[in-house]
Amino acid sequence: MLLFLALSLILSACGTTSLPVEAQPTTTPTANDPSVSLESTSPLPVLVTPTPNFSGGPIQVSEMQYFQQGTLLTVIAKLVNTLNTNSVRDVQLEIVALDANGARIAQAYDEIKFIFPAETVGVVRQFDLQTDVFTDKTEVRINSGYIDQNNSYAQPFSFEVPTYFGGADVPVMTGWLRNLDSVTYTEVVINAIAYSKSGEIIGGGRSIMEFVPGEDRLGVSIPSSFIEQPEKVELYAWLGPYSAALEAGSWWNAVKVKDWDFVISPTNQIAGGAEWINATDQTLQKTWYAVTVYDDGGQVNLVRKGYIDTLWPNETIHFVPPEMFAPTDSTPTHVDLLVVPGEFGQPLLAYNPLRASQATVDFSTDQPIGKVTIVNNLNARVSDAQVMMVIRNQAGNVIGSGFASTGTLDANSSLSITVPVYILPPYENLTINTSVIIPDGAKIGE
Numbered sequence: 001m002l003l004f005l006a007l008s009l010i011l012s013a014c015g016t017t018s019l020p021v022e023a024q025p026t027t028t029p030t031a032n033d034p035s036v037s038l039e040s041t042s043p044l045p046v047l048v049t050p051t052p053n054f055s056g057g058p059i060q061v062s063e064m065q066y067f068q069q070g071t072l073l074t075v076i077a078k079l080v081n082t083l084n085t086n087s088v089r090d091v092q093l094e095i096v097a098l099d100a101n102g103a104r105i106a107q108a109y110d111e112i113k114f115i116f117p118a119e120t121v122g123v124v125r126q127f128d129l130q131t132d133v134f135t136d137k138t139e140v141r142i143n144s145g146y147i148d149q150n151n152s153y154a155q156p157f158s159f160e161v162p163t164y165f166g167g168a169d170v171p172v173m174t175g176w177l178r179n180l181d182s183v184t185y186t187e188v189v190i191n192a193i194a195y196s197k198s199g200e201i202i203g204g205g206r207s208i209m210e211f212v213p214g215e216d217r218l219g220v221s222i223p224s225s226f227i228e229q230p231e232k233v234e235l236y237a238w239l240g241p242y243s244a245a246l247e248a249g250s251w252w253n254a255v256k257v258k259d260w261d262f263v264i265s266p267t268n269q270i271a272g273g274a275e276w277i278n279a280t281d282q283t284l285q286k287t288w289y290a291v292t293v294y295d296d297g298g299q300v301n302l303v304r305k306g307y308i309d310t311l312w313p314n315e316t317i318h319f320v321p322p323e324m325f326a327p328t329d330s331t332p333t334h335v336d337l338l339v340v341p342g343e344f345g346q347p348l349l350a351y352n353p354l355r356a357s358q359a360t361v362d363f364s365t366d367q368p369i370g371k372v373t374i375v376n377n378l379n380a381r382v383s384d385a386q387v388m389m390v391i392r393n394q395a396g397n398v399i400g401s402g403f404a405s406t407g408t409l410d411a412n413s414s415l416s417i418t419v420p421v422y423i424l425p426p427y428e429n430l431t432i433n434t435s436v437i438i439p440d441g442a443k444i445g446e
Contacts, residue, residue, distance in 0.1 A: 018181040018245060019114060019153050058083045059091055059115060059142045065201035066097070066138045067227050073097055073106060073127040074225045076193055076204040077140045081115040087153065088115045091145035095125050100136040105129060113239040114148075116155045122191040122236035124204040126225065156181040157188070160217070162233040163299045164194060167328030170223040173205060174300035175235045178217040184246040184340075185212045188237050192222040194230035202228045209237075210288055210305065211340045214248055218338060219292030221303035254280050254341035255287055255311065261398035262335040263424040268328065270302065270335060271401040271422040273320040273390035278311040285310055285345035286440075291321050292336040301330035309440040310347050317435040320388035320401040323420065348444060353378035354385055354409070356434040358416075361391070363427055370402040370419035372434050376409040380445035383408055387436050389419050394429035406436070 063078040075095050081088055090111060097106035106127040115121055123140070160176040173192035179185060187208060194203035205224030212218055220235070256279050262272030270293055278284055286307050293302040304321050311317065326332040359372040370389050376382055384405055391400035400423030409415055423430075438444075 018183045019156060019185075019239065020245075057142055057145065058086075058088050058147065059145055061140050061142075062120060063201065064138065064140060066135060067202075067225075068129070068135050069225060069227070071129045071131060071133075072225060073129050073135055074204050075125045075127070075138045075140075076201050077123045078120055078193070079112075079115060079123065079140075079142070080120045081118060083147065084118050086117055086151050087148040088145045089113060089148045091115055092143040093123070094141040094143055095123075096139045096141065097127065097129075097135050098137050098139070099134060105133050105135065111241040113241075113243060114153065114155075115145075115238075116153075117151070119155060121238055122193045122204075122234060124191045124193065124206040126206065156185070157212070157237040159235040159237070161298045161300065162192075162235050164230045164233050165301065165327035165330055166226075166229075167330065168302075168325075171203075171226060172221045172327070173203075173224050173230075173233045173235065174219065174221045174303070175233070176217045176298070176300060177209065177212060177220045177235075177237055179212045179214055182214045182248060184214050184248070185239065186210060186244045186246065187240060187242040188212050189240045189243075190220050190222055191236045191238075192224055193234045193236070194224065194226060195232040195234070196228055197231040202226055203230055211290075211338075212237075213338065213340070218290060219294060219300040219303045219336070221300060251341060254278070254284060255339055257337065257339050259396075259398065260337050263399055263422070264326075264332055265422050265424075268326040268330065268332060269422050270324040270326060270332065271424075272335065272398050273318060273388065273401045274337060274398075275390075276308070276311065276317050276319045276339065278313060278315045280344075281313045282344045283310060283312055283347055284342040285347060287311055287342035288340040289319070289321070290338045291324070292338070293324070293326050293332045294334050294336075295331045296333050299330070301326040301332045307342075307440060308437060310349075310352075310438065311342070312352050315352065317437065318388055318390040318433040319435070320390055320403050322403050349378070349438075352438070354382070354436045354438065356387060356436045359389060359432040359434040361421060361423065361427075361430065361432065368421050368423050368427070370404075370421040370432070371416065372419060373414050373416045374406055374409060374436055375414045376411060378444070379411050381408060381411050382438060383443040383446065384439065385409060385436050385442065386439050387417065387419055387434060389421060390433045391421065391423055392431045392433070393426075394431075396431070399424040399430075
């Protein structure tokens, strides 16, 4: 369904209140991964001979910074549209890193669909350099773009409560991304820039938000690199060459979400789940979800997003995200769940051959452990599967969950596995609902 919408709706303008997002090939070389533009590090330094640009243009670089930590190079820039009344469309830019000899050691391309009148946007790129390669300077080149004479569109995105958390495995900058348009935008590029107390750029990160629903807000979390403690965080969102627009419609009702709830442990573990129901008589593929964890002050602590690869016709699953821990320097109190139905498709298998049975929880140790038996009804080996366990109390309230991978499941056989769980006491009269799914990338019959 999303594919049909993408082909029939995305290519057209979305009205004067929504941005026209053309799903057409970009003129900039791009990588195979649709979420990023081409990024490369040269195996051998390449000498650069720039061509002078005497004519200038409406887009200028207002700030630039880079820092290298070991082999990781972070390049940060801010671009400003010097026109006060016109947008600039399809801005093509190139980021180059040079060594002390002036040789190119890294290069990336980006395309920004719109930079609005007098608007400033942030761009962050990271490169994994070869060992013993060091950056002497970086350049940001504006290669092309054209002035939008109609100027019928406005920036649909804004951010609320930008925040930094250093108590995660990888430090993050977070916030709420709000979409003022009625359409859902896809593949939105998120850039985060951090400043020190003295006003210097000291950190940055970049992420992709696969879906930003219309007239709604969504938490974002950007893994970032820093050279010192941030004092201020700025977040920027823009449409790239793979972005598209989906009109609101009945396709949103393809997946019903029921009985979502969560609990939070003293160690900031987030546990919980929901029932998902495929309300159609067709197979849905790549149903997307985003879990946003935030505190009483509205600060986004954690965002976990992903896909359920296949929902068979009229299937109900007990959904649980993989294990989640909010940063140690956060105080989570609330959780939101967003589900975006996938598109109709024809998977390799016409049915789900895996069944979960005999689900129990063992309380004989300090940490409860879930146990479940997985049956493979297929006459072929499955390389991996994922088990999701939702635990409810006598009143039907969600008080815990568990998530685990099974490893290889042999043909026409069963396998008993253990599932790490977190359950909020008391432990009496529990109901354990379990589902097992085949994730994207699992191999069948190999």
